[in-house]
Amino acid sequence: MVTHLKKTDDLRPEQIAARYIQIITQIAQMVECGDPVADLSLVALGHCISAMHSAGAATVDIKRILSEKFEAELALADESRKKLRAVLEETHTRTEQLLFDYDSIYGTGGRKLIPLHADTNYLKNYRGAN
Numbered sequence: 001m002v003t004h005l006k007k008t009d010d011l012r013p014e015q016i017a018a019r020y021i022q023i024i025t026q027i028a029q030m031v032e033c034g035d036p037v038a039d040l041s042l043v044a045l046g047h048c049i050s051a052m053h054s055a056g057a058a059t060v061d062i063k064r065i066l067s068e069k070f071e072a073e074l075a076l077a078d079e080s081r082k083k084l085r086a087v088l089e090e091t092h093t094r095t096e097q098l099l100f101d102y103d104s105i106y107g108t109g110g111r112k113l114i115p116l117h118a119d120t121n122y123l124k125n126y127r128g129a130n
Contacts, residue, residue: 013057014065020048021069028087041091042098049095049102059099066095
């Protein structure tokens, strides 16, 4: 068990987003290696949104923070890493949908995890990327 990490309850929304973007980037690296990940990046994004809401962030702030973090990560990713970029771009694109789902189901004060009904057909695109 890892004990040196703080619980996300003790972190600001920006810190929570940064940690989850690292996790999503690691998942994207797994895709590059050919590992089956299904919709793991979307599950991580759902947990991120839930944790950010629990930390007191409003939906509009979550959208802004995650957009900034995804754009920064994409700026660091070399253009030749098509599979990695595809996972990051797709997860970034799905942010707004998951935020809408979260607010629709739980309201802006909800504290539950987002039930993900992710369509994993988009993963076929990663297999075709170079």
